[in-house]
Amino acid sequence: MATNLTPQYHKAEEEYRRAQSTADEIRWLEIMLREMPKHKASEKLQSELKQKISRAKKDLETERKTPKSSTAVRIPRQGAGTAVLIGGPNGGKSQLLAALTRAKPEIADYPFTTRTPLPGMMQWEDVHVQLIDTPPITPDYMEPYMQGMIRGADLVLLVADLGCDDGIEHLQALLDRLNGTKTRLARQSSLDDEDVGLSFTQTLLVANKMDLPDATERLALLHEMCPLDLPELEVSATAGTGLETLRNDIYAALDVVRVYTKLPTRKTADFERPFTMRKGGTVLDIAEQVHQDLAANFKHARVWGVGMHDGSIAKGDHVLHDKDIVELHTG
Numbered sequence: 001m002a003t004n005l006t007p008q009y010h011k012a013e014e015e016y017r018r019a020q021s022t023a024d025e026i027r028w029l030e031i032m033l034r035e036m037p038k039h040k041a042s043e044k045l046q047s048e049l050k051q052k053i054s055r056a057k058k059d060l061e062t063e064r065k066t067p068k069s070s071t072a073v074r075i076p077r078q079g080a081g082t083a084v085l086i087g088g089p090n091g092g093k094s095q096l097l098a099a100l101t102r103a104k105p106e107i108a109d110y111p112f113t114t115r116t117p118l119p120g121m122m123q124w125e126d127v128h129v130q131l132i133d134t135p136p137i138t139p140d141y142m143e144p145y146m147q148g149m150i151r152g153a154d155l156v157l158l159v160a161d162l163g164c165d166d167g168i169e170h171l172q173a174l175l176d177r178l179n180g181t182k183t184r185l186a187r188q189s190s191l192d193d194e195d196v197g198l199s200f201t202q203t204l205l206v207a208n209k210m211d212l213p214d215a216t217e218r219l220a221l222l223h224e225m226c227p228l229d230l231p232e233l234e235v236s237a238t239a240g241t242g243l244e245t246l247r248n249d250i251y252a253a254l255d256v257v258r259v260y261t262k263l264p265t266r267k268t269a270d271f272e273r274p275f276t277m278r279k280g281g282t283v284l285d286i287a288e289q290v291h292q293d294l295a296a297n298f299k300h301a302r303v304w305g306v307g308m309h310d311g312s313i314a315k316g317d318h319v320l321h322d323k324d325i326v327e328l329h330t331g
């Protein structure tokens with residue numbers, strides 16, 4: 001793209017992708033338009049954005065005329081990122097949450113044991129990732145809040161049940177169900193350029209119950225019956241196989257770096273509580289996380305880590321790396 005888009009624009013675009021209501025969509029689209037540099041090269045983008053805003057406003061009007069009961073279920077984001085477990089009934093979503101976190105979901109071999117979303121925190125080295133267990137998606141029913149949960153997540157763990165012959169059918173039904181919405185699964189999170197509100201969330205296919213007989217044959221059949229362009233991992237939630245790799249893959253998919261902060265008055269950094277942010281994030285992004293005032297009054301930082309001589313001075317736009325140590329100075 002020839003247009004130079006600001007970091008604020010990209011942030012607004014990311015929020016727009018996660019938007020869970022039409023009103024939210026409009027809000028972020030308007031910020032994107034405001035942040036867009038106004039010159040010849042961006043005219044096309046500007047007019048596209050204006051069209052999206054006017055279409056979204058029409059949608060909002062229609063929604064207001066046909067009010068639905070409130071459907072949003074919001075679980076506050078916590079940790080380095082959020083991964084949502086979804087799947088048909090009995091695939092082992094709750095078992096996976098129990099195996100990867102300290103949460104204690106109800107696990108049973110009959111459908112709809114899980115009725116409300118349940119979060120748990122998964123540890124990865126010295127950081128935590130939020131996992132959310134959810135009720136099943138079936139041809140007859142999908143909880144109205146599921147779309148918002150998927151859109152808002154950093155990662156979806158699509159759980160396939162390879163322990164029984166119905167597993168493939170369940171998976172196909174779930175995909176059909178989602179294909180009827182503006183919330184879809186894909187290799188990478190993105191927004192559709194043309195279709196307003198069509199949002200893709202990065203997904204990992206978790207082939208579960210690989211300990212059971214015929215699971216391998218069923219997986220081959222799954223590939224044949226519903227070819228998915230998704231990275232995939234074979235696990236057994238009960239036997240524990242593949243779970244270490246799953247942990248690593250979940251963390252890696254978040255694409256974050258850890259940064260430790262150090263007070264100027266202290267000799268060592270606070271290694272207990274790393275801050276995390278998307279790869280490519282800067283010293284100023286960390287300052288904002290630590291405290292608004294710190295970002296507002298930021299003068300410079302000293303950085304220990306990749307490409308920096310110990311404690312050398314860095315500006316706000318210095319890009320940080322995993323395990324860098326930052327000392328923030330205000331003026």
Ligand SMILES: Nc1nc2c(ncn2[C@@H]2O[C@H](COP(=O)(O)OP(=O)(O)O)[C@@H](O)[C@H]2O)c(=O)[nH]1
Nearest residue numbers: 090091092093094095107108109209236237238
């Ligand atoms: N053999 C085997 N059984 C599993 C595995 N994961 C889950 N289960 C069993 O499958 C049933 C459904 O599990 P649950 O986690 O409640 O499924 P959910 O409906 O997707 O949450 C329970 O009886 C689990 O013990 C697995 O990897 N192998």
Ligand SMILES: [Mg+2]
Nearest residue numbers: 093094113114
């Ligand atoms: Mg469950």
